[in-house]
Amino acid sequence: xxxxxxxxxxxxxxxxxxxxxxxxxxxxxxxxxxxxxxxxxxxxxxxxxxxxxxxxxxxxxxxxxxxxxxxxxxxxxxxxxxxxxxxxxxxxxxxxxxxxxxxxxxxxxxxxxxxxxxxxxxxxxxxxxxxxxxxxxxxxxxxxxxxxxxxxxxxxxxxxxxxxxxxxxxxxxxxxxxxxxxxxxxxxxxxxxxxxxxxxxxxxxxxxxxxxxxxxxxxxxxxxxxxxxxxxxxxxxxxxxxxxxxxxxxxxxxxxxxxxxxxxxxxxxxxxxxxxxxxxxxxxxxxxxxxxxxxxxxxxxxxxxxxxxxxxxxxxxxxxxxxxxxxxxxxxxxxxxxxxxxxxxxxxxxxxxxxxxxxxxxxxxxxxxxxxxxxxxxxxxxxxxxxxxxxxxxxxxxxxxxxxxxxxxxxxxxxxxxxxxxxxxxxxxxxxxxxxxxxxxxxxxxxxxxxxxxxxxxxxxxxxxxxxxxxxxxxxxxxxxxxxxxxxxxxxxxxxxxxxxxxxx
Amino acid sequence: xxxxxxxxxxxxxxxxxxxxxxxxxxxxxxxxxxxxxxxxxxxxxxxxxxxxxxxxxxxxxxxxxxxxxxxxxxxxxxxxxxxxxxxxxxxxxxxxxxxxxxxxxxxxxxxxxxxxxxxxxxxxxxxxxxxxxxxxxxxxxxxxxxxxxxxxxxx
Numbered sequence: 001x002x003x004x005x006x007x008x009x010x011x012x013x014x015x016x017x018x019x020x021x022x023x024x025x026x027x028x029x030x031x032x033x034x035x036x037x038x039x040x041x042x043x044x045x046x047x048x049x050x051x052x053x054x055x056x057x058x059x060x061x062x063x064x065x066x067x068x069x070x071x072x073x074x075x076x077x078x079x080x081x082x083x084x085x086x087x088x089x090x091x092x093x094x095x096x097x098x099x100x101x102x103x104x105x106x107x108x109x110x111x112x113x114x115x116x117x118x119x120x121x122x123x124x125x126x127x128x129x130x131x132x133x134x135x136x137x138x139x140x141x142x143x144x145x146x147x148x149x150x151x152x153x154x155x156x157x158x159x160x161x162x163x164x165x166x167x168x169x170x171x172x173x174x175x176x177x178x179x180x181x182x183x184x185x186x187x188x189x190x191x192x193x194x195x196x197x198x199x200x201x202x203x204x205x206x207x208x209x210x211x212x213x214x215x216x217x218x219x220x221x222x223x224x225x226x227x228x229x230x231x232x233x234x235x236x237x238x239x240x241x242x243x244x245x246x247x248x249x250x251x252x253x254x255x256x257x258x259x260x261x262x263x264x265x266x267x268x269x270x271x272x273x274x275x276x277x278x279x280x281x282x283x284x285x286x287x288x289x290x291x292x293x294x295x296x297x298x299x300x301x302x303x304x305x306x307x308x309x310x311x312x313x314x315x316x317x318x319x320x321x322x323x324x325x326x327x328x329x330x331x332x333x334x335x336x337x338x339x340x341x342x343x344x345x346x347x348x349x350x351x352x353x354x355x356x357x358x359x360x361x362x363x364x365x366x367x368x369x370x371x372x373x374x375x376x377x378x379x380x381x382x383x384x385x386x387x388x389x390x391x392x393x394x395x396x397x398x399x400x401x402x403x404x405x406x407x408x409x410x411x412x413x414x415x416x417x418x419x420x421x422x423x424x425x426x427x428x429x430x431x432x433x434x435x436x437x438x439x440x441x442x443x444x445x446x447x448x449x450x451x452x453x454x455x456x457x458x459x460x461x462x463x464x465x466x467x468x469x470x471x472x473x474x475x476x477x478x479x480x481x482x483x484x485x486x487x488x489x490x491x492x493x494x495x496x497x498x499x500x501x502x503x504x505x
Numbered sequence: 506x507x508x509x510x511x512x513x514x515x516x517x518x519x520x521x522x523x524x525x526x527x528x529x530x531x532x533x534x535x536x537x538x539x540x541x542x543x544x545x546x547x548x549x550x551x552x553x554x555x556x557x558x559x560x561x562x563x564x565x566x567x568x569x570x571x572x573x574x575x576x577x578x579x580x581x582x583x584x585x586x587x588x589x590x591x592x593x594x595x596x597x598x599x600x601x602x603x604x605x606x607x608x609x610x611x612x613x614x615x616x617x618x619x620x621x622x623x624x625x626x627x628x629x630x631x632x633x634x635x636x637x638x639x640x641x642x643x644x645x646x647x648x649x650x651x652x653x654x655x656x657x658x659x660x
Binding site for chain 2: 048162163164165167168171172175178182189213216217218220222384386389390397398401407410411417418425426443447448452457461
């Protein structure tokens, strides 16, 4: 109870409130501008707040996170160009509403439903986290190793369209994280005599390069924005229209939370799934779906903000991030000496409650700024990429340098920026690589502990992994997911369906 | 384009995977027991080889049978100098590299004052007001924000 009250008081200090407000507002603007991504903003903020206290850093970062997910709805509705992937489905009905002169109401509805969805996600986090934490406290090295591997492979297999590419990206990320001195023996690995690599490759330049620079390089090759609707009009929807849609909001938020809790699914898929369920379940929408139905916006926006709470469930309890944004937040926690996982809630319950309260207050700021500033700030969605992207490069350079004031990090940022750009061109997902870099040390530490516990014997290790209930279940699920997405499985399923169809005739 | 790119990528990463495996088994204490510095890199190398083989085999199979997979095509426009998109991207990447190299020689402000307007101009911004604004406002804002708000030293 003491931690509960102390964390609540900590968030309400003027400094933290100001940072939270600034982060949320900045996040909304970043999310609103097509070409800027949440990953970019969060990565830069993690590097800029490297030397801060954890409360101030998290206030800014969490505020930006909540803001960015919601902010994508502005450009989705006004320009038909979602500022964030999670707002793609919002544009299906948001833009038609804007064309009818109801852009303001659409944004108002998106704001209120994002707020409700965000709080719902946090409520489910509060309910689900303690029992999961209690199970995770019984984890040993074997379980931690399998959980980390599970998260990496699952993200790798579910992100992007191709299983092999996703897992390959994750494996490359693990390899990059391994470079440097071996923590157990001090032996240099893959440094090739380079003294700068002895300390390993810091994950911040990798993050900035892969998320910021590569995205900037990719965006500049696409045509710049020249038109859009920025006349807003009335914003607040009627209370009755909000109240009537609460059941849809709750259903959509539930989809968001569940999607967020599964590593690799994320807010964009949550929003699309939720849109699909709205199409199936809403009998009398305000308009035909795809032509300006408010229910389309309600479903997507409540789901994508609820997803944030969902992604925090595996992150805070198991140390496994649910998506790229959570991976970046996990990186921030590691930088400040925190170790996400079940012990976090035991050893640092104050931080757990700090995260909860920060997110609650951020949602309130999102509601206030979303309804109060959209009329004045909507024009920001029109800013040209040719001005924006060089600024992003400048901030990325500052962010990379700020971590350890090492000029080599700047070179690494550009290197990984080019690598990330080529990955995007050749359709390799970037998220699994980032996750691999962040989780590589945790993976190796638990692998080697598990090996020692299993007496350095391969058969004993495999037997232990297969006979411990939690690791066995996770390995089975992983096996099903990988096999299910493999070409062999697709072939078998196609053949079975064809046979059934022929027998049906 | 997808198939040729995949064949090259598959082959390249198989080679990278093999190199990782070879260097792993050359690390000290390899073979003494499972708990050695080379074990995890070895396993990662094997995983890279397997994934790359899958990409390569699929690509060859699709090429032989002339099958188009359901992925979007590789955006080749972004790689060709002859296209506008390609030129913009190359200009941007090269100017970024020059900017970073210049920072080492001249520190942060001078290269930034040059980089921002020149790159924006090369990418198509022609308004003198916008170019001058970027040149003056951005470094000034950075100086104030990062020195006084974030308390971060600049390169």
